[in-house]
Amino acid sequence: MTMTTPTYQRRSKDQLAARVAQDIFDGAVVNLGIGQPTLVANHLPAGREVILQSENGILGMGPAPAEGQEDYDLINAGKQPVTLLKGGAFFHHADSFAMMRGGHLDICVLGAFQVSATGDLANWSTGEPGAIPAVGGAMDLAIGARQTWVMMDLLTKQGASKLVKQCTYPLTGIGCVKRVYSDLATLECTPQGLKLIDTVDGLTHAELEKLVGLPITAA
Amino acid sequence: MINKIAASVADALADVKDGATVLIGGFGTAGIPNELIDGLIEQGAKDLTVVNNNAGNAEVGLAALLKAGRVRKIICSFPRQADSQVFDGLYRSGKLELELVPQGNLAERIRAAGAGIGAFFCPTGYGTELALNADGSAKETREINGRQYVLEMPIHGDVALIKAERGDRWGNLTYRMAARNFGPVMATAAKKTVATVHEIVELGTLDPETIVTPGIFVQHIVKIDRIATQAGGFKKAA
DSSP: OOOOOOOOOOOOOOHHHHHHTSOTTTTTTEEEEESSGGGGGGGGGOOOOEEEETTTTEEEOOOOOOTOOOTSBBBBBOOOOOOOEEEEEOOHHHHHHHHHHHTTTOOEEOOOEETTOOEEEEEOOOTTOOOOEEEEHHHHHHHHHSSSEEESSOOOSSBBBBSSSOOOOOOOOOSSSEEEEEESSSEEEETEEEEEEETTTTHHHHHHHHHTTTEEOOO | OOOOSSSSSHTEEEEEOOEEEEEEEEEETTTOOOHHHHHHHHHOSSEEEEEEESSOOTTHHHHHHHHTEEEEEEEEEEEOOOOHHHHHHHTTTTOEEEEEEOHHHHHHHHHHHHOOOOOOOEOOTTTGGGGOOTTBBBOEEEEEETEEEEOOOOOOOOEEEESEEOOOOTOOOOOOGGGGHHHHHHHHEEEEEEESSSSEOOOOOOOOTTSSBBBGOSSSEOOOOOOOOOOSSSSOOO
16 A cells, blocks of 8 residues: 555644634524634624624623633633623523523534534543543533534544544434534535535545545535 | 521521532632632531532632532532542542533523422433433433433422622522523522622612512522632633
8 A cells, every 4th residue: 555645734723613604604693612613703704793602691702801801700611701792691591501402592513522424422521431521511502503513623633533433432412413514524414424515625525435434425 | 577688698508407409509600609608618517419510610619618528419510620629539539429410401400490390301411321310220201293302300409509799688689790690590499599799789779670580589698798700610821
């Protein structure tokens, strides 16, 4: 077997965030998960009005405050200081999660350890013995939002695909992921399996299938 | 005359019993009633079951209550944080029982208790490890209109400790920004709710259109000094 240098480049974290942001429609109410998904807020295209929901009781969440203006009664789900946009509102936790389960939230963007071809999500626990578990709002968001999108690297550091036939890590939700935005490709999870939306320049459909190890229906 | 204003935290917490279930408001450090938790440490009740979204930050408030060895079990959604070292140590050494609950189930189970609901079917967690009982058996499930649901039980509190912003002698409360979080729901779900406020006002001063927790859900309010909420729960960039 001959080693060939890849002719494609991975999306950077910011490029990936921009790719996700491109698909968020004007007027959408969106919850961005802790970590990488919060970057999406920095890349929303100009002219689109998007309302960000934070699980701890904020609609209309704005960017981080200027240094010295932090108020720790106004924080995001990651407990970091944020601001409130004009029109924003506060509410209690039962209402916040009613927004999710009740189907009022258009999109949530979450990170993941693994996603199955049919949209099962594993993102809260690696199941390692001795690890301290924490789930937060992940399970409620995953099955509650009208569309659940995952944002992740396609491969682990060891090169294994995080898109799998069946999740081996503990599940967050069953059949709940609609789209996966990754550093190499964007895919749709369907009851019939994976469907291609796009790849980075230079990565062919066949190469992607080889990396993932699962059949992927053409775009 | 109705007067729910307690002279001190100690007065408000005098009858918390050993073995009590204590609902404690707050998400991260926002809305954590530190003064009431300190009062509970002072009061001495032990063998407590604590319900909070997290499991304490740094060494103060809820973390201090855990460290004092007063808590037998914690029911929460997100114990692991950058500064949850007190919880981490107790949990790893087997000195603290944990019931991990998805955050929305935590809120709704408390809401159900306050609203007199016997149990409810919820889609969250279906098919996951968190749809199991403590003994490992599966919680009851049901398919309703083609969707799968898990039967979830209410969480009743003996006492709720919450942090509000303004209050009056009838126990009406308003909150401040995202420090509201679990407060209004927990206030409904305990036999006794104690709220701290930064300001006590005359009856009629709070705009009835903006009262968040009506006094019916509150037994005691205590005025405390305003101390700006401290950061907690995340790793600050270097």
